[in-house]
Amino acid sequence: MTDPAALRDVIPHEPGLWHQAAGRFLKRRSAVGSAALLLLVVGICVIGPLLYPHPYNQVYRDYILVPPGLTPRPDPTTIEKGFAKAVRDAGAKVVEYRIDDTRVVTAVVEARRNLDLDLMKKSLAIRGLFAPPHMTAEPGTSRAALTVATNTIVFPLGTDANGRDLLARIMVGGRLSLLIGLTATAVSLGIGVIYGAIAGYVGGRTDAFMMRAVDVLYGIPLLFFVIILVTFLGRNILLMFIAIGAIEWLTMSRIVRGQTMQVKAQEYILSARVAALPGRTILLRHVLPNILGPVVVYAALNLPAVVLAESFLSFLGLGVQEPMASWGVLVADGAGHMETSPWLLIYPGIALVVTLLSVTWVGEALHRAIDPKNLD
Amino acid sequence: MKISKTDRQPLLMCSSLTLRLPSNGPDTAAKAILNEVSFTMERGETLAVVGESGSGKSTLGLCLLGLLPKGLVPFVDGEIIFDRTNLIGLDEPSWRRLRGARISIIFQEPMTSLNPVMPIGKQIVEAIRVHRLMSKAAAWDEALALLKRVRIPDPEAKMYAYPGQLSGGQRQRVMIAMALSNSPDLLIADEPTTALDVTIQAEIITLLKQLRNDTGMALLFVTHDLTLVRSIADRVLVMQNGAVVEQGPANEVMQTPKHDYTRYLLACRPSGSKQPIPSGSPELLGVKNLTVNYTRSSSLFSKRSKTTALEGVNLSVKAGQTLGIVGESGSGKSTLARAILQLVSYDGQIRFAGQPVCKVASPGFIAFRKQVQVVFQDPYGALSPRMTIGEFIAEPLRAHFPELSQNERRHRVAELLEEIGLGRADMHRYPHSFSGGQRQRIAIARALVMNPQMLILDEPTSALDVSVQLQVLKLLRRLQEQHNLTYLLITHDLAVVSAMADEVLVLKDGREVERGATRQIMDDPQQEYTRRLVSAAMAV
Numbered sequence: 014m015t016d017p018a019a020l021r022d023v024i025p026h027e028p029g030l031w032h033q034a035a036g037r038f039l040k041r042r043s044a045v046g047s048a049a050l051l052l053l054v055v056g057i058c059v060i061g062p063l064l065y066p067h068p069y070n071q072v073y074r075d076y077i078l079v080p081p082g083l084t085p086r087p088d089p090t091t092i093e094k095g096f097a098k099a100v101r102d103a104g105a106k107v108v109e110y111r112i113d114d115t116r117v118v119t120a121v122v123e124a125r126r127n128l129d130l131d132l133m134k135k136s137l138a139i140r141g142l143f144a145p146p147h148m149t150a151e152p153g154t155s156r157a158a159l160t161v162a163t164n165t166i167v168f169p170l171g172t173d174a175n176g177r178d179l180l181a182r183i184m185v186g187g188r189l190s191l192l193i194g195l196t197a198t199a200v201s202l203g204i205g206v207i208y209g210a211i212a213g214y215v216g217g218r219t220d221a222f223m224m225r226a227v228d229v230l231y232g233i234p235l236l237f238f239v240i241i242l243v244t245f246l247g248r249n250i251l252l253m254f255i256a257i258g259a260i261e262w263l264t265m266s267r268i269v270r271g272q273t274m275q276v277k278a279q280e281y282i283l284s285a286r287v288a289a290l291p292g293r294t295i296l297l298r299h300v301l302p303n304i305l306g307p308v309v310v311y312a313a314l315n316l317p318a319v320v321l322a323e324s325f326l327s328f329l330g331l332g333v334q335e336p337m338a339s340w341g342v343l344v345a346d347g348a349g350h351m352e353t354s355p356w357l358l359i360y361p362g363i364a365l366v367v368t369l370l371s372v373t374w375v376g377e378a379l380h381r382a383i384d385p386k387n388l389d
Numbered sequence: 390m391k392i393s394k395t396d397r398q399p400l401l402m403c404s405s406l407t408l409r410l411p412s413n414g415p416d417t418a419a420k421a422i423l424n425e426v427s428f429t430m431e432r433g434e435t436l437a438v439v440g441e442s443g444s445g446k447s448t449l450g451l452c453l454l455g456l457l458p459k460g461l462v463p464f465v466d467g468e469i470i471f472d473r474t475n476l477i478g479l480d481e482p483s484w485r486r487l488r489g490a491r492i493s494i495i496f497q498e499p500m501t502s503l504n505p506v507m508p509i510g511k512q513i514v515e516a517i518r519v520h521r522l523m524s525k526a527a528a529w530d531e532a533l534a535l536l537k538r539v540r541i542p543d544p545e546a547k548m549y550a551y552p553g554q555l556s557g558g559q560r561q562r563v564m565i566a567m568a569l570s571n572s573p574d575l576l577i578a579d580e581p582t583t584a585l586d587v588t589i590q591a592e593i594i595t596l597l598k599q600l601r602n603d604t605g606m607a608l609l610f611v612t613h614d615l616t617l618v619r620s621i622a623d624r625v626l627v628m629q630n631g632a633v634v635e636q637g638p639a640n641e642v643m644q645t646p647k648h649d650y651t652r653y654l655l656a657c658r659p660s661g662s663k664q665p666i667p668s669g670s671p672e673l674l675g676v677k678n679l680t681v682n683y684t685r686s687s688s689l690f691s692k693r694s695k696t697t698a699l700e701g702v703n704l705s706v707k708a709g710q711t712l713g714i715v716g717e718s719g720s721g722k723s724t725l726a727r728a729i730l731q732l733v734s735y736d737g738q739i740r741f742a743g744q745p746v747c748k749v750a751s752p753g754f755i756a757f758r759k760q761v762q763v764v765f766q767d768p769y770g771a772l773s774p775r776m777t778i779g780e781f782i783a784e785p786l787r788a789h790f791p792e793l794s795q796n797e798r799r800h801r802v803a804e805l806l807e808e809i810g811l812g813r814a815d816m817h818r819y820p821h822s823f824s825g826g827q828r829q830r831i832a833i834a835r836a837l838v839m840n841p842q843m844l845i846l847d848e849p850t851s852a853l854d855v856s857v858q859l860q861v862l863k864l865l866r867r868l869q870e871q872h873n874l875t876y877l878l879i880t881h882d883l884a885v886v887s888a889m890a891d892e893v894l895v896l897k898d899g900r901e902v903e904r905g906a907t908r909q910i911m912d913d914p915q916q917e918y919t920r921r922l923v924s925a926a927m928a929v
Contacts, residue, residue: 030775030776030777279770280765280766280767280770280771281770281771281772281773281781283732283763283765284762284763284764284765284771284832284835284836285773285784286732287730287732287758287761287762287763288758288762288784288785288788288789288835288839289754289755289758289759289785289788289789290784290785290788291788294788298773298776298784299773299776302773302775302776303773303774303775305775383775384775385774385775385819385821386774386819386821
């Protein structure tokens with residue numbers, strides 16, 4: 014077939030479709046920017062709660078609906094009142110009180126009878142306002158000099174109606190929302206694309222039966238489906254993943270089927286059949302790469318739908334339960350306090366919008382990158 | 390028509406019409422889509438504008454109608470004087486008064502130019518009433534008269550028909566009726582017959598000629614086909630890359646072309662004939678009593694309806710021979726190709742190299758696949774867009790010759806690319822960076838990669854420009870001689886068949902009309918249908 018002498022000079026290999034697509038993707042500034050933004054959001058949600066001082070479920074009863082800001086709390090008046098109360102509880106009174114810029118309290122206390130330093134320590138600790146104090150009793154008197162640092166709390170994005178830190182809840186909620194989005198996208202890509210491609214490519218009766226099965230699943234309302242699952246398997250967050258995953262691939266399979274039928278009629282598919290290529294090869298090498306565009310775009314559009322479906326289920330009590338959070342739950346919660354505490358809606362909303370936008374942009378950029386026509 | 394004898398002003402005068410796109414970026418030069426196009430047209434005259442794709446001939450038509458995309462309008466320069474009015478810079482309301490009333494157009498594709506959910510009559514009435522104050526009843530009568538004038542059979546009933554119920558030729562007649570509804574002074578026909586079968590093409594040309602003589606309108610006939618010019622045009626304008634390279638009376642240009650490009654276009658008709666094969670060559674492909682039925686069912690449970698695409702077709706091709714299969718659309722010629730390629734199910738017998746063709750998915754079937762390959766019509770759909778052409782050509786080797794190393798595959802591809810006139814470095818490029826003719830040659834290379842004995846060529850040149858057509862035919866001829874290939878050449882173009890085929894099979898409505906040696910069919914057709922086909926092909 015070939016001149017053996019010519020075989021000695023090796024024809025250089027060129028990067029393949031995916032390699033080139035990656036190159037095109039990295040060349041576009043908007044693509045890289047949105048991908049970086051998405052990675053940043055994911056990184057904050059995953060690592061953030063580990064480094065952040067407030068646990069997502071701690072209730073600060075004194076700090077309900079605190080507006081966002083970097084003001085350290087408690088404020089000096091609260092500290093003074095709290096300090097006086099703690100001292101009184103330990104059977105003493107404040108003689109001298111001073112608070113400096115670093116929020117360290119220097120005071121002199123005097124007991125009515127005996128000064129019990131241990132009781133004083135406990136009383137101060139129980140308020141949650143103060144670090145362990147440094148006390149020196151003045152010998153011969155019932156007085157003691159006291160130096161104590163205050164526990165400073167900052168709520169950068171404020172707190173909710175239960176006195177929980179909003180930033181902590183957004184980060185933890187983001188983990189759940191992103192995980193659900195990822196699961197649903199993986200399922201719709203994994204099942205939906207394969208199922209739709211097979212139905213569209215084989216066609217005829219197989220296609221009719223496969224698509225009727227999809228229609229039947231379409232006919233089951235999501236809510237009904239989840240209730241059935243909950244009834245049989247008990248309440249579990251995993252169920253929500255299963256339920257949403259089971260619904261989300263349906264639309265994808267329809268889109269893929271339609272695209273496949275269109276591509277199937279192209280002459281290069283016919284010529285692949287004439288070359289007796291196996292059906293699997295034709296599907297993987299000729300059909301799938303050419304329907305990737307709509308698939309990527311739909312997968313990116315899928316995410317908002319899933320996040321909203323999750324919040325709907327959670328609202329009905331079938332999804333995420335308190336004190337766990339998700340973006341959907343936070344937004345729904347914020348909507349209830351929109352007039353009095355708008356930050357409860359604004360910040361989870363921003364998190365959601367930034368994520369969805371960057372996902373859409375990344376999807377769009379991927380779509381363009383895998384099309385060899387956009388080579389330059 | 391109002392033609393005053395003293396009116397010496399031409400109907401249409403184009404002078405230095407230029408459409409130049411500004412360069413985007415320092416490295417790209419400004420691109421002229423139209424370059425200094427100047428010509429005049431008198432009333433009642435037919436001017437043919439001839440050129441290949443990219444020559445700017447359709448853009449010229451759009452300029453004359455004010456239908457250029459808005460973004461392009463600022464880049465137009467020059468003058469179009471139509472009946473003493475300069476059309477350049479005309480505002481949209483004035484255009485609307487002109488368009489459809491005094492200047493009309495018919496397009497290439499009659500399928501998409503009509504609204505599919507509106508009866509024909511209503512659409513014509515609408516076209517009339519846009520420009521004239523007229524009662525619906527009067528417009529209806531007028532529409533009927535128009536349908537009669539374009540000689541549609543049974544016009545009263547056709548007024549109520551939907552576009553989908555008409556044939557392609559009838560739809561084009563309806564388009565002509567609509568274009569004529571306001572007695573335009575100028576009719577622009579943009580490739581009006583390209584999508585039609587040859588016999589219908591001839592009828593439409595005759596109709597246009599008659600209508601022009603009756604109404605005295607001027608006809609601007611845009612076409613890629615120089616042979617049409619002879620039969621319709623008074624004068625001809627040859628365009629290349631946006632510029633007019635030659636213009637003059639049709640006879641003069643056709644007989645004594647002055648410009649090289651015109652000469653080149655005229656020489657591009659396929660010519661010559663195939664060398665006969667040595668007698669006693671064995672039969673390679675034999676088809677007996679082939680029948681293909683398409684069944685379709687609208688749902689799972691409804692009864693299946695059956696249409697017969699091909700009935701009782703016999704044919705035999707000897708090794709090294711080319712059998713031309715000729716027919717108009719709907720004749721079953723592409724179905725025949727698909728049946729031989731085992732892409733559709735059929736009844737009857739197909740024998741290849743003396744053996745009956747095996748069932749799909751048996752080892753013998755793969756052997757058949759390696760021997761018979763196909764080249765399709767559409768060079769844009771023929772290549773997988775997400776694959777480099779090297780991968781695409783080598784793909785059958787990967788599947789059927791797994792013992793070959795990647796390097797060996799590449800060398801085979803390089804060898805083929807050089808054979809079809811491309812370079813070996815081209816194997817790393819994607820299909821979109823090739824022209825139509827190059828793509829068609831790549832499709833041929835892919836078909837040849839497994840060294841088949843037979844190629845089925847399904848309209849291999851119909852979608853290509855004339856000059857490219859000839860190159861592809863030359864390539865096919867050379868490949869046939871070098872590799873002793875057997876061709877089954879399916880086409881509607883009798884000129885291609887007469888240059889390429891040993892024997893011809895004429896199909897109509899799924900049945901054989903006539904079969905015989907090419908010379909005999911072309912010179913002395915026995916059947917009435919073949920005679921009509923040959924005379925239509927020679928006339929236009």
